[in-house]
Amino acid sequence: MEFVQSGFEKASTNEIVKRSNISKGSLFNYFNSKKDLYVYLIEYSVQIIEQIIEQIDFNETDIFKRIENIGLKKLHIQQKFPQVFDFLVSAMQEESAEVKEIIKQKVEPIYGESTSKMYENIDYDKFREGIDIEKAIEILNWTMFGFGEKGLSQINTFENISKFGEQYLKEWKSYSEILKYSFYK
Amino acid sequence: MEFVQSGFEKASTNEIVKRSNISKGSLFNYFNSKKDLYVYLIEYSVQIIEQIIEQIDFNETDIFKRIENIGLKKLHIQQKFPQVFDFLVSAMQEESAEVKEIIKQKVEPIYGESTSKMYENIDYDKFREGIDIEKAIEILNWTMFGFGEKGLSQINTFENISKFGEQYLKEWKSYSEILKYSFYK
Protein backbone atom coordinates (compact mmCIF):
# COMPACT_ATOMS: atom_id res chain seq x y z
CA MET A 1 0.00 0.00 0.00
CA GLU A 2 1.24 3.43 -0.96
CA PHE A 3 0.95 4.89 2.56
CA VAL A 4 3.08 2.07 3.95
CA GLN A 5 5.79 2.55 1.35
CA SER A 6 5.88 6.32 1.28
CA GLY A 7 4.43 7.62 4.50
CA PHE A 8 1.57 10.09 4.65
CA GLU A 9 3.17 13.13 3.10
CA LYS A 10 5.04 11.49 0.26
CA ALA A 11 2.22 9.14 -0.65
CA SER A 12 0.73 10.33 -3.92
CA THR A 13 -3.01 10.36 -4.49
CA ASN A 14 -2.30 9.76 -8.16
CA GLU A 15 -0.42 6.61 -7.25
CA ILE A 16 -3.12 5.48 -4.83
CA VAL A 17 -5.76 5.92 -7.51
CA LYS A 18 -3.65 4.09 -10.08
CA ARG A 19 -3.18 1.08 -7.81
CA SER A 20 -6.76 0.80 -6.64
CA ASN A 21 -9.18 0.75 -9.50
CA ILE A 22 -11.24 3.79 -8.87
CA SER A 23 -10.82 7.19 -10.40
CA LYS A 24 -9.47 10.23 -8.70
CA GLY A 25 -12.86 11.86 -8.91
CA SER A 26 -14.49 9.02 -7.03
CA LEU A 27 -11.82 8.99 -4.36
CA PHE A 28 -12.39 12.64 -3.62
CA ASN A 29 -16.12 12.11 -3.77
CA TYR A 30 -15.91 9.68 -0.85
CA PHE A 31 -13.12 11.43 1.04
CA ASN A 32 -12.68 15.17 1.19
CA SER A 33 -8.91 15.05 1.39
CA LYS A 34 -5.90 12.77 1.53
CA LYS A 35 -5.90 13.23 5.27
CA ASP A 36 -9.53 12.09 5.51
CA LEU A 37 -8.69 8.94 3.64
CA TYR A 38 -5.72 8.31 5.90
CA VAL A 39 -7.76 8.78 9.05
CA TYR A 40 -10.46 6.48 7.74
CA LEU A 41 -7.88 3.77 7.08
CA ILE A 42 -6.42 4.20 10.55
CA GLU A 43 -9.81 3.84 12.18
CA TYR A 44 -10.66 0.85 10.05
CA SER A 45 -7.38 -0.88 10.85
CA VAL A 46 -7.67 -0.17 14.55
CA GLN A 47 -11.13 -1.75 14.52
CA ILE A 48 -9.70 -4.93 13.07
CA ILE A 49 -7.03 -5.13 15.75
CA GLU A 50 -9.64 -4.52 18.40
CA GLN A 51 -11.60 -7.48 17.09
CA ILE A 52 -8.57 -9.71 17.51
CA ILE A 53 -8.01 -8.48 21.05
CA GLU A 54 -11.66 -9.16 21.87
CA GLN A 55 -11.31 -12.70 20.66
CA ILE A 56 -8.37 -13.59 22.88
CA ASP A 57 -9.20 -16.65 24.96
CA PHE A 58 -8.06 -15.70 28.44
CA ASN A 59 -8.80 -19.19 29.72
CA GLU A 60 -5.80 -20.41 27.80
CA THR A 61 -3.01 -19.79 30.31
CA ASP A 62 -0.23 -21.55 28.43
CA ILE A 63 1.74 -18.86 26.68
CA PHE A 64 2.63 -20.99 23.70
CA LYS A 65 -0.96 -21.99 23.09
CA ARG A 66 -2.16 -18.44 23.66
CA ILE A 67 0.26 -17.20 21.07
CA GLU A 68 -0.67 -19.96 18.71
CA ASN A 69 -4.31 -18.91 18.86
CA ILE A 70 -3.55 -15.26 18.32
CA GLY A 71 -1.12 -16.06 15.55
CA LEU A 72 -3.72 -18.05 13.68
CA LYS A 73 -6.23 -15.24 14.00
CA LYS A 74 -3.63 -12.81 12.76
CA LEU A 75 -2.91 -15.08 9.82
CA HIS A 76 -6.54 -15.08 8.74
CA ILE A 77 -6.76 -11.33 9.08
CA GLN A 78 -3.61 -10.93 7.08
CA GLN A 79 -5.11 -13.09 4.38
CA LYS A 80 -8.23 -10.92 4.14
CA PHE A 81 -6.55 -7.54 4.71
CA PRO A 82 -2.91 -8.11 3.90
CA GLN A 83 -1.61 -4.73 4.92
CA VAL A 84 -3.44 -3.89 8.12
CA PHE A 85 -0.53 -4.63 10.42
CA ASP A 86 2.10 -3.06 8.21
CA PHE A 87 -0.04 0.01 7.88
CA LEU A 88 -0.40 0.48 11.61
CA VAL A 89 3.31 -0.09 12.14
CA SER A 90 4.10 2.51 9.50
CA ALA A 91 1.58 4.87 11.11
CA MET A 92 3.40 4.65 14.42
CA GLN A 93 6.58 5.77 12.69
CA GLU A 94 4.79 8.57 10.89
CA GLU A 95 6.43 11.96 11.26
CA SER A 96 4.02 14.22 9.43
CA ALA A 97 2.63 16.77 11.85
CA GLU A 98 -0.67 16.74 10.01
CA VAL A 99 -1.57 13.23 11.17
CA LYS A 100 0.70 12.67 14.16
CA GLU A 101 -1.85 13.76 16.71
CA ILE A 102 -4.55 11.49 15.35
CA ILE A 103 -2.18 8.55 15.37
CA LYS A 104 -1.23 9.24 18.94
CA GLN A 105 -4.88 9.20 19.89
CA LYS A 106 -6.06 6.21 17.91
CA VAL A 107 -3.14 3.86 17.33
CA GLU A 108 -0.88 4.08 20.34
CA PRO A 109 -3.53 3.09 22.91
CA ILE A 110 -4.39 -0.02 20.94
CA TYR A 111 -0.74 -0.93 20.75
CA GLY A 112 -0.37 -0.72 24.50
CA GLU A 113 -3.58 -2.62 25.03
CA SER A 114 -2.63 -5.44 22.72
CA THR A 115 0.83 -6.01 24.19
CA SER A 116 -0.53 -6.06 27.74
CA LYS A 117 -3.62 -8.19 27.08
CA MET A 118 -1.57 -10.65 25.11
CA TYR A 119 0.19 -11.73 28.28
CA GLU A 120 -2.71 -11.34 30.70
CA ASN A 121 -3.52 -14.37 32.85
CA ILE A 122 -0.59 -16.42 31.69
CA ASP A 123 0.63 -19.24 33.91
CA TYR A 124 4.24 -18.26 34.53
CA ASP A 125 4.72 -21.15 36.95
CA LYS A 126 5.38 -23.34 33.96
CA PHE A 127 8.70 -21.60 33.39
CA ARG A 128 11.75 -23.30 34.76
CA GLU A 129 13.49 -21.80 37.78
CA GLY A 130 16.27 -19.39 37.07
CA ILE A 131 15.05 -18.31 33.68
CA ASP A 132 14.46 -14.61 33.17
CA ILE A 133 10.83 -14.67 32.11
CA GLU A 134 10.86 -11.19 30.62
CA LYS A 135 13.80 -12.02 28.41
CA ALA A 136 12.27 -15.35 27.46
CA ILE A 137 9.13 -13.57 26.32
CA GLU A 138 11.20 -11.12 24.35
CA ILE A 139 12.86 -14.01 22.55
CA LEU A 140 9.46 -15.51 21.94
CA ASN A 141 8.21 -12.24 20.48
CA TRP A 142 11.21 -11.81 18.22
CA THR A 143 10.87 -15.37 17.03
CA MET A 144 7.18 -14.88 16.34
CA PHE A 145 7.91 -11.74 14.44
CA GLY A 146 10.63 -13.36 12.37
CA PHE A 147 8.53 -16.40 11.69
CA GLY A 148 5.60 -14.23 10.70
CA GLU A 149 7.72 -12.24 8.26
CA LYS A 150 9.03 -15.43 6.77
CA GLY A 151 5.53 -16.87 6.45
CA LEU A 152 4.22 -13.72 4.85
CA SER A 153 6.55 -14.15 1.93
CA GLN A 154 5.18 -17.64 1.38
CA ILE A 155 1.50 -16.92 1.80
CA ASN A 156 0.96 -16.25 -1.87
CA THR A 157 2.42 -19.56 -2.98
CA PHE A 158 -0.61 -21.33 -1.52
CA GLU A 159 -3.91 -21.35 -3.32
CA ASN A 160 -5.78 -22.31 -0.21
CA ILE A 161 -5.74 -20.42 3.08
CA SER A 162 -6.68 -23.24 5.39
CA LYS A 163 -4.09 -25.51 3.79
CA PHE A 164 -1.55 -22.80 4.36
CA GLY A 165 -2.80 -22.32 7.90
CA GLU A 166 -2.30 -25.99 8.59
CA GLN A 167 1.24 -25.94 7.27
CA TYR A 168 1.93 -22.67 9.04
CA LEU A 169 0.75 -23.95 12.38
CA LYS A 170 2.70 -27.17 12.02
CA GLU A 171 5.87 -25.27 11.25
CA TRP A 172 5.36 -22.82 14.06
CA LYS A 173 5.01 -25.71 16.48
CA SER A 174 8.44 -26.98 15.57
CA TYR A 175 9.87 -23.56 16.41
CA SER A 176 7.95 -23.25 19.63
CA GLU A 177 9.06 -26.75 20.67
CA ILE A 178 12.63 -25.54 20.57
CA LEU A 179 11.84 -22.59 22.78
CA LYS A 180 9.62 -24.59 25.07
CA TYR A 181 12.54 -26.90 25.73
CA SER A 182 14.45 -23.95 27.08
CA PHE A 183 11.63 -22.06 28.78
CA TYR A 184 9.60 -24.68 30.58
CA LYS A 185 10.33 -26.93 33.53
CA MET B 1 19.00 9.25 6.70
CA GLU B 2 16.72 10.55 4.02
CA PHE B 3 17.40 7.70 1.59
CA VAL B 4 16.45 5.15 4.25
CA GLN B 5 13.20 6.91 5.05
CA SER B 6 12.11 7.81 1.57
CA GLY B 7 13.87 5.54 -0.90
CA PHE B 8 15.96 6.77 -3.77
CA GLU B 9 13.31 8.46 -5.89
CA LYS B 10 11.34 10.20 -3.18
CA ALA B 11 14.40 11.31 -1.26
CA SER B 12 14.74 15.04 -1.72
CA THR B 13 18.12 16.66 -2.29
CA ASN B 14 16.78 19.72 -0.53
CA GLU B 15 16.02 17.61 2.50
CA ILE B 16 19.40 15.87 2.36
CA VAL B 17 21.15 19.21 2.25
CA LYS B 18 19.06 20.59 5.08
CA ARG B 19 19.92 17.63 7.35
CA SER B 20 23.59 17.51 6.60
CA ASN B 21 25.27 20.83 7.03
CA ILE B 22 26.55 21.54 3.61
CA SER B 23 24.93 23.62 0.93
CA LYS B 24 23.24 22.32 -2.17
CA GLY B 25 25.97 23.88 -4.27
CA SER B 26 28.65 21.94 -2.44
CA LEU B 27 26.74 18.69 -2.69
CA PHE B 28 26.51 19.02 -6.45
CA ASN B 29 30.11 20.11 -6.61
CA TYR B 30 31.22 16.79 -5.11
CA PHE B 31 28.59 14.62 -6.78
CA ASN B 32 27.25 15.21 -10.26
CA SER B 33 23.80 13.92 -9.50
CA LYS B 34 21.59 12.43 -6.83
CA LYS B 35 22.31 9.04 -8.34
CA ASP B 36 26.06 9.59 -8.03
CA LEU B 37 25.66 10.37 -4.36
CA TYR B 38 23.55 7.29 -3.85
CA VAL B 39 26.04 5.03 -5.61
CA TYR B 40 28.88 6.50 -3.58
CA LEU B 41 27.03 5.78 -0.36
CA ILE B 42 26.32 2.22 -1.49
CA GLU B 43 29.95 1.59 -2.26
CA TYR B 44 31.08 3.13 0.98
CA SER B 45 28.62 1.07 3.02
CA VAL B 46 29.55 -2.13 1.23
CA GLN B 47 33.19 -1.49 2.04
CA ILE B 48 32.38 -1.26 5.71
CA ILE B 49 30.51 -4.55 5.65
CA GLU B 50 33.40 -6.14 3.81
CA GLN B 51 35.72 -5.04 6.57
CA ILE B 52 33.57 -6.80 9.13
CA ILE B 53 33.51 -9.97 7.07
CA GLU B 54 37.27 -9.88 6.75
CA GLN B 55 37.64 -9.64 10.47
CA ILE B 56 35.61 -12.75 11.27
CA ASP B 57 37.65 -15.14 13.36
CA PHE B 58 37.05 -18.50 11.70
CA ASN B 59 38.95 -20.28 14.45
CA GLU B 60 36.06 -19.59 16.78
CA THR B 61 33.80 -22.56 16.03
CA ASP B 62 31.27 -21.96 18.80
CA ILE B 63 28.31 -20.26 17.17
CA PHE B 64 27.43 -18.19 20.21
CA LYS B 65 30.95 -16.87 20.60
CA ARG B 66 31.22 -16.28 16.85
CA ILE B 67 28.07 -14.23 16.93
CA GLU B 68 29.19 -12.40 20.00
CA ASN B 69 32.36 -11.29 18.22
CA ILE B 70 30.53 -10.19 15.11
CA GLY B 71 27.87 -8.44 17.16
CA LEU B 72 30.45 -6.41 19.00
CA LYS B 73 32.09 -5.39 15.78
CA LYS B 74 28.73 -4.42 14.39
CA LEU B 75 28.04 -2.38 17.49
CA HIS B 76 31.19 -0.34 17.06
CA ILE B 77 30.44 0.23 13.40
CA GLN B 78 26.94 1.30 14.26
CA GLN B 79 28.34 3.76 16.73
CA LYS B 80 30.60 5.34 14.13
CA PHE B 81 28.22 5.10 11.14
CA PRO B 82 24.78 4.67 12.64
CA GLN B 83 22.89 4.10 9.44
CA VAL B 84 25.09 1.83 7.39
CA PHE B 85 23.07 -1.31 8.00
CA ASP B 86 19.70 0.34 7.67
CA PHE B 87 20.82 1.96 4.47
CA LEU B 88 21.87 -1.32 2.88
CA VAL B 89 18.66 -2.99 3.98
CA SER B 90 16.67 -0.18 2.45
CA ALA B 91 18.75 -0.43 -0.72
CA MET B 92 17.84 -4.08 -1.11
CA GLN B 93 14.18 -3.10 -1.04
CA GLU B 94 14.71 -0.29 -3.51
CA GLU B 95 12.36 -0.32 -6.48
CA SER B 96 13.65 2.57 -8.55
CA ALA B 97 14.84 1.27 -11.91
CA GLU B 98 17.55 3.91 -11.98
CA VAL B 99 19.55 2.29 -9.20
CA LYS B 100 18.23 -1.26 -9.08
CA GLU B 101 20.92 -2.67 -11.32
CA ILE B 102 23.74 -1.14 -9.31
CA ILE B 103 22.27 -2.49 -6.09
CA LYS B 104 22.01 -5.93 -7.60
CA GLN B 105 25.67 -5.78 -8.55
CA LYS B 106 27.10 -4.29 -5.40
CA VAL B 107 24.85 -5.11 -2.47
CA GLU B 108 23.35 -8.52 -3.10
CA PRO B 109 26.67 -10.36 -3.42
CA ILE B 110 27.83 -9.00 -0.09
CA TYR B 111 24.60 -10.03 1.52
CA GLY B 112 25.01 -13.60 0.32
CA GLU B 113 28.65 -13.62 1.33
CA SER B 114 28.00 -12.36 4.81
CA THR B 115 25.22 -14.81 5.61
CA SER B 116 27.27 -17.76 4.38
CA LYS B 117 30.59 -16.78 5.98
CA MET B 118 28.90 -16.05 9.24
CA TYR B 119 28.22 -19.74 9.71
CA GLU B 120 31.34 -21.11 8.08
CA ASN B 121 33.37 -23.57 10.13
CA ILE B 122 30.89 -23.75 12.99
CA ASP B 123 30.96 -26.80 15.23
CA TYR B 124 27.46 -28.15 14.87
CA ASP B 125 28.26 -31.20 17.00
CA LYS B 126 27.61 -29.06 20.03
CA PHE B 127 23.91 -29.04 19.24
CA ARG B 128 21.78 -31.55 21.04
CA GLU B 129 20.37 -34.51 19.15
CA GLY B 130 16.94 -34.05 17.66
CA ILE B 131 17.11 -30.30 17.38
CA ASP B 132 16.55 -28.83 13.94
CA ILE B 133 19.76 -26.86 13.56
CA GLU B 134 18.48 -24.70 10.73
CA LYS B 135 15.48 -23.61 12.75
CA ALA B 136 17.63 -23.05 15.82
CA ILE B 137 19.85 -20.74 13.83
CA GLU B 138 16.83 -18.89 12.52
CA ILE B 139 15.67 -18.32 16.09
CA LEU B 140 19.15 -17.16 16.96
CA ASN B 141 19.12 -14.73 14.05
CA TRP B 142 15.73 -13.33 14.91
CA THR B 143 16.76 -12.92 18.52
CA MET B 144 19.95 -11.18 17.50
CA PHE B 145 18.02 -8.88 15.25
CA GLY B 146 15.46 -8.08 17.92
CA PHE B 147 18.13 -7.53 20.53
CA GLY B 148 20.08 -5.32 18.15
CA GLU B 149 17.04 -3.16 17.43
CA LYS B 150 16.36 -2.84 21.12
CA GLY B 151 19.98 -1.91 21.83
CA LEU B 152 20.00 0.65 19.06
CA SER B 153 17.30 2.64 20.77
CA GLN B 154 19.40 2.76 23.91
CA ILE B 155 22.76 3.52 22.35
CA ASN B 156 22.32 7.26 22.65
CA THR B 157 21.60 7.16 26.35
CA PHE B 158 25.23 6.25 27.00
CA GLU B 159 27.94 8.84 26.82
CA ASN B 160 30.63 6.23 26.46
CA ILE B 161 30.79 3.57 23.78
CA SER B 162 32.94 1.05 25.56
CA LYS B 163 30.81 1.29 28.69
CA PHE B 164 27.77 0.67 26.53
CA GLY B 165 29.57 -2.19 24.80
CA GLU B 166 30.24 -3.80 28.16
CA GLN B 167 26.63 -3.52 29.23
CA TYR B 168 25.47 -4.65 25.79
CA LEU B 169 27.63 -7.75 25.80
CA LYS B 170 26.60 -8.66 29.30
CA GLU B 171 22.95 -8.38 28.44
CA TRP B 172 23.35 -10.33 25.22
CA LYS B 173 24.96 -13.13 27.16
CA SER B 174 21.90 -13.52 29.32
CA TYR B 175 19.80 -13.91 26.17
CA SER B 176 22.20 -16.32 24.56
CA GLU B 177 22.32 -18.40 27.76
CA ILE B 178 18.60 -19.00 27.40
CA LEU B 179 19.01 -20.18 23.84
CA LYS B 180 22.12 -22.17 24.61
CA TYR B 181 20.13 -24.12 27.17
CA SER B 182 17.82 -25.20 24.41
CA PHE B 183 20.31 -25.63 21.57
CA TYR B 184 23.27 -27.35 23.11
CA LYS B 185 23.83 -30.83 24.51
Add this chain to the structure above:
DNA sequence: TCGCTATTGACCGCTTCGGTCATCTGGGTT
Protein backbone atom coordinates in the same frame (compact mmCIF):
# COMPACT_ATOMS: atom_id res chain seq x y z
C1' DT C 1 46.39 43.27 -0.85
C1' DC C 2 45.81 39.97 -4.14
C1' DG C 3 44.55 35.37 -6.08
C1' DC C 4 42.15 31.42 -5.94
C1' DT C 5 39.51 27.61 -4.31
C1' DA C 6 35.56 26.08 -1.79
C1' DT C 7 31.00 27.32 -0.43
C1' DT C 8 26.63 29.32 -0.85
C1' DG C 9 21.54 29.76 -1.79
C1' DA C 10 18.57 32.23 -5.07
C1' DC C 11 17.01 30.72 -9.10
C1' DC C 12 15.71 27.75 -13.34
C1' DG C 13 12.51 24.87 -16.16
C1' DC C 14 9.92 21.15 -15.26
C1' DT C 15 7.28 17.61 -12.96
C1' DT C 16 4.12 16.25 -9.78
C1' DC C 17 1.28 17.51 -6.16
C1' DG C 18 -3.71 17.53 -3.90
C1' DG C 19 -8.00 18.69 -5.32
C1' DT C 20 -11.96 20.32 -8.75
C1' DC C 21 -15.53 19.97 -11.94
C1' DA C 22 -17.73 19.67 -16.51
C1' DT C 23 -18.84 15.73 -18.77
C1' DC C 24 -20.19 11.14 -19.40
C1' DT C 25 -22.29 6.51 -18.30
C1' DG C 26 -25.61 3.14 -17.44
C1' DG C 27 -29.53 1.35 -15.45
C1' DG C 28 -34.23 2.31 -13.53
C1' DT C 29 -38.79 4.52 -14.56
C1' DT C 30 -42.43 6.03 -17.30
Add this chain to the structure above:
DNA sequence: AACCCAGATGACCGAAGCGGTCAATAGCGA
Protein backbone atom coordinates in the same frame (compact mmCIF):
# COMPACT_ATOMS: atom_id res chain seq x y z
C1' DA D 1 -37.93 5.42 -26.68
C1' DA D 2 -37.26 9.19 -23.90
C1' DC D 3 -35.96 10.87 -19.77
C1' DC D 4 -33.64 11.08 -15.38
C1' DC D 5 -29.95 11.26 -12.25
C1' DA D 6 -26.53 9.23 -8.91
C1' DG D 7 -22.10 7.85 -9.44
C1' DA D 8 -17.83 7.56 -12.06
C1' DT D 9 -14.33 9.74 -14.84
C1' DG D 10 -9.91 12.07 -16.14
C1' DA D 11 -8.43 16.51 -18.12
C1' DC D 12 -7.26 20.29 -15.83
C1' DC D 13 -5.84 23.85 -12.12
C1' DG D 14 -2.57 26.76 -9.28
C1' DA D 15 0.83 25.68 -6.11
C1' DA D 16 4.67 23.32 -4.42
C1' DG D 17 8.67 20.80 -4.81
C1' DC D 18 11.87 18.61 -7.73
C1' DG D 19 17.06 17.96 -9.42
C1' DG D 20 20.44 20.76 -10.87
C1' DT D 21 23.02 25.51 -12.08
C1' DC D 22 25.82 29.41 -11.44
C1' DA D 23 27.00 34.20 -10.32
C1' DA D 24 28.27 35.98 -6.10
C1' DT D 25 30.87 35.56 -1.90
C1' DA D 26 33.81 33.99 1.85
C1' DG D 27 37.97 32.71 3.68
C1' DC D 28 42.64 31.83 3.67
C1' DG D 29 47.64 31.37 2.16
C1' DA D 30 51.26 34.11 0.02
